[in-house]
Amino acid sequence: MSQSSLPRKDLFDLPKGVIYLDGNSLGPLPKGAVERVSEAMRAEWGGELIKAWNSAGWMDLPRVVGDRIGELIGAPAGSVATGDTLSIKVYQALAAALKIRPDRRVILSDNGNFPSDLYMAEGLVGLLGQGYELRAPDPEAVAEAITDEVAVVMLTQVDYRTGRMHDMNAITKLAHDAGAVMIWDLAHSAGAVPVDMTGSNAEFAVGCSYKYLNGGPGAPAFIYARPDIVQDVQPALSGWLGHDAPFAMERHYRPAMSTERLRVGTPPILQLTVLQQALTAWDGVDMADLRAASLALTDRFIVEIEARCPQLELATPRDGAIRGSQVSFKFEHGYAAIQALIDRGVIGDFRAPDIMRFGFTPLYIDEGDVIAAAEIIEDVIGNALWRDEKYQTRSRVT
């Protein structure tokens, strides 16, 4: 398929007058999603009631949706389970990894990882005691920190603030050479950059579906386990839907013989239904085309902003090979500047302490959007429009 299949703006309900550069935080509403979930609620829930678990395929929906996500991250059918939140999936992967290396006590991450990943690791370490610890050096120092003390390396491939991308295959190999288990968080990778889970040889991956996959607010997370190890995974969150025979109501947990063992409780059917519809936007998209389009957009944005706004400092790698699908700039008054931009129809977001973040999603963003956004950013920064009092008050979600 040629790159001309992108963008596909007609597949999304984007508000008029808005340039949406925050699909890396929450993707926009896919067309057909309202109709699909309305139909599921009326015909399946309303019409079939409890029978819909069978008749409408609800019980299999987590696997069906997982398989579709698997295609986007280079994972084989049956290797991806969906449900819960990304934080829960991080915990599942970490707990399972520690059981694979019970002789070691160190979880290694980096301090640029998304806070919740680090917090979940802290919670697990706090629960376990027994000398378990989390180490989180600078991202650049991770490679040398992979020692034979490390049980598990858990990293987010694309840094949520800077967009800097770890080398998945190289770090996985370092981890394995040191005898550690590898977990990749694909929150800013799935649907953003080509991912080849099989080729990476990593044991686990986790991710969310409300960013580049456009599954909507609170859309379910996913977890991948390498097929050759899944039957050795001991689920810490051993819920009934990970049981080999959930409805046999057996007294003891007996895990399913596949990635299904990483399911936990009753799946969020309505959110999964929306996500399933959202994923149809990927039909026929070649991830190499997507990557080429993404790099063209982020390259152009960097050039435009650096030429127009010398006050901003690029925080994203200039080298496209280690850049995700976002561009960030440091600016002391970044919070106010983002508010001023939103007020003018350019939606990016702010990440503490000083990051202005812009996501580029080739499904619905094109070069015209980049130029139009750059002009508005130039106006806001060059004319210090962010100084207006109304942009200084912080909202709860920033």
Added chain:
Amino acid sequence: MSQSSLPRKDLFDLPKGVIYLDGNSLGPLPKGAVERVSEAMRAEWGGELIKAWNSAGWMDLPRVVGDRIGELIGAPAGSVATGDTLSIKVYQALAAALKIRPDRRVILSDNGNFPSDLYMAEGLVGLLGQGYELRAPDPEAVAEAITDEVAVVMLTQVDYRTGRMHDMNAITKLAHDAGAVMIWDLAHSAGAVPVDMTGSNAEFAVGCSYKYLNGGPGAPAFIYARPDIVQDVQPALSGWLGHDAPFAMERHYRPAMSTERLRVGTPPILQLTVLQQALTAWDGVDMADLRAASLALTDRFIVEIEARCPQLELATPRDGAIRGSQVSFKFEHGYAAIQALIDRGVIGDFRAPDIMRFGFTPLYIDEGDVIAAAEIIEDVIGNALWRDEKYQTRSRVT
């Protein structure tokens, strides 16, 4: 409010020709739910995009919905957090309880508890090692098993198979007298029987919202923590939305100073929106009226079935004081009989090994439904209509 406010059938979209006695498994579609979630998707997600976390109140929705559930279970505002699945909430409560009693190693439940509650305890015990164990005696033997070895007592108030109800206040007192922490699973209690969490003095309660609360398939779960202990709760699942300042993106987890610390990841906004609409069906309902209506329905059903179907053995307590809002009968051919009933418009369900289960939900079930259902059950059992070959094949979800 008088009992005449029940039923409220006009608040639900119930299929014609169906008597739905399975609202204890999945409540029916509330009127207005499709419209509400469609509006939220179009105007909030589609129209506001990322801004909706503030402008549409998404970030506070778990607490707002939790407060409404709190009213139904006798819990004060701010003491109930929503999100995740019930299995996850069981794990959170168990892990927190064990940290409150670090000197003890025994989790006590009963073998009539819902399997997932026991499985989650098994998973936690397996993760912790160090001599932790789960004990699950017969429900009748729980009281005497509460010894000074027990760190936490974790019980489902209403047995999912038999409908037998534990005495919440009495068992909580026994647990506390023995120095143990008390967790109640309210899966078959919330919206089914009057619950007074404050009066019980129990430390934790958990529950789901897709049964008597009609939140839809995969609706979020809830967790209650007693306000005077919540600041001592150490969350094992320490996700960013339980952080005191999630968007400060601090390096270390620092729990919120309220039940909010039992939030974990990004909340399932679309399912919460449906649930919020569903909960409006409870406006103006007095739980004492609901209980009176429930007992009238279950009493009448027992009388009718015992008179009509001597082949069935009552599995539910005859004493209404220890009965939830369901009636179960044992029948060797229960699976096929339930299929034959569903084929004739009476929807109950089967629970292994031999339980035919019927839920009575006074919001939308009345005496006429009980009589009509009893007539059809008499036909199916008395004339052995369940012998038909087509009722013998088991579906995955039974």
